[in-house]
Amino acid sequence: MSSKVIVYNAEYEKESLKDKIKRALEYFDLPNFKGKRVFIKPNLLMASSPDKAITTHPTVIEAIIEILKEKEAREIFIGDTPGNTSTNLDHLYRVTGMKEVAERQKVNLVNLYTYGVVNIKSEVAGNIPLTKFIKEVDYIINVPKLKTHTFMLMTCTIKNTFGLVPGMNKSRMHAIAINPENFAKILVEIFSEVNPVINIVDAIVGMEGEGPSAGTPRKFGKIITGKDPVAVDVVSSLLLGYKPEEIYTNLIAYKKGLGEINIEKIEVIGEEKAKIYNHDVVKVKNFYSLSKNVPAFMGSITSFLYNKFIRQYPVIEDEKCIKCRICENSCPNKAITYDPNKMIIDYKKCISCFCCHELCPQKAIRLEKSLLARRLFR
Numbered sequence: 001m002s003s004k005v006i007v008y009n010a011e012y013e014k015e016s017l018k019d020k021i022k023r024a025l026e027y028f029d030l031p032n033f034k035g036k037r038v039f040i041k042p043n044l045l046m047a048s049s050p051d052k053a054i055t056t057h058p059t060v061i062e063a064i065i066e067i068l069k070e071k072e073a074r075e076i077f078i079g080d081t082p083g084n085t086s087t088n089l090d091h092l093y094r095v096t097g098m099k100e101v102a103e104r105q106k107v108n109l110v111n112l113y114t115y116g117v118v119n120i121k122s123e124v125a126g127n128i129p130l131t132k133f134i135k136e137v138d139y140i141i142n143v144p145k146l147k148t149h150t151f152m153l154m155t156c157t158i159k160n161t162f163g164l165v166p167g168m169n170k171s172r173m174h175a176i177a178i179n180p181e182n183f184a185k186i187l188v189e190i191f192s193e194v195n196p197v198i199n200i201v202d203a204i205v206g207m208e209g210e211g212p213s214a215g216t217p218r219k220f221g222k223i224i225t226g227k228d229p230v231a232v233d234v235v236s237s238l239l240l241g242y243k244p245e246e247i248y249t250n251l252i253a254y255k256k257g258l259g260e261i262n263i264e265k266i267e268v269i270g271e272e273k274a275k276i277y278n279h280d281v282v283k284v285k286n287f288y289s290l291s292k293n294v295p296a297f298m299g300s301i302t303s304f305l306y307n308k309f310i311r312q313y314p315v316i317e318d319e320k321c322i323k324c325r326i327c328e329n330s331c332p333n334k335a336i337t338y339d340p341n342k343m344i345i346d347y348k349k350c351i352s353c354f355c356c357h358e359l360c361p362q363k364a365i366r367l368e369k370s371l372l373a374r375r376l377f378r
């Protein structure tokens with residue numbers, strides 16, 4: 001596998017973006033798309049407009065569609081499933097700009113819930129159900145959005161295929177893998193099965209701070225292309241201000257042989273390597289990342305204390321909450337209940353997966369650290 005990553009400066013202007021993606025694709029030995037059915041997988045976490053920088057921008061998707069048409073692909077599909085299972089798909093596709101693109105380009109928006117599932121074996125979860133649609137196409141093109149992520153630190157190439165786990169099964173994965181390392185193993189298992197033919201990252205405007213939805217849009221001004229998912233995510237981690245080895249999906253995918261983690265061994269084309277290191281990005285205030293600063297001799301003590309006294313947990317800000325109950329529906333451990341006056345979190349049940357924080361459309365959930373966590377990890 002090649003460890004080339006193409007990084008071009010880009011804006012959301014379709015013609016120049018298309019030209020850059022086309023040039024980037026020339027560096028790779030891609031299959032012939034002529035006569036093939038091709039599935040484009042963006043990040044459509046929630047029904048949110050493109051300017052919020054939560055979802056892959058429709059201009060990137062439209063540029064890829066036009067390239068595929070020039071390559072004479074037979075059928076082109078766009079599809080994803082949102083984090084909140086009760087979201088109406090038509091609404092999701094309309095608000096994210098996908099519907100407009102699909103109608104203009106006359107390509108298909110797929111309802112991934114209607115295809116049934118195919119189960120893959122998982123070391124952590126026993127099995128993982130993926131939408132069967134992935135077996136009905138010839139090639140998959142992965143088009144993630146570069147964002148910070150409160151649970152995994154970063155969401156990009158490898159995390160993006162989690163959207164192919166339909167419905168409540170996403171919550172089941174969270175309930176089984178309650179720490180980020182195990183969750184990353186599941187993400188890598190899914191990515192390996194999906195095996196996109198190419199990854200094209202929308203890092204033009206991504207997200208910093210409390211991503212993947214409650215953060216702030218951040219202009220990185222890049223479109224990143226590569227076949228090696230680890231190498232693409234290594235470059236993305238550096239753009240997001242993280243060391244590549246801080247990101248569990250990078251480490252686990254590298255150990256599984258999915259790609260290259262050493263930036264020295266990755267050929268970055270289109271941009272000087274020195275310019276992909278960002279140092280001023282606002283990172284997530286994630287307890288798991290902070291805990292890595294604990295001296296080694298405290299490791300076993302902290303592993304006991306983790307669940308007991310050192311916690312990061314969600315707090316609902318009642319004045320912002322509109323009682324849409326999305327958090328209640330998406331909590332994998334049924335820790336949130338509805339009361340006509342306020343939403344209530346049962347902290348004995350909470351496993352700190354932060355799905356509620358990720359999916360709250362009002363940014364009404366903040367993450368707090370327990371007293372001891374605040375003392376240890378300022």
Ligand code: SF4
Nearest residue numbers: 321322324325327360
């Ligand atoms: S906290 Fe957020 S997701 Fe939960 S009910 Fe309130 S507004 Fe909806």
Ligand code: SF4
Nearest residue numbers: 331350351353354356
């Ligand atoms: S309350 Fe929020 S953080 Fe806790 S288990 Fe439920 S979704 Fe996860």
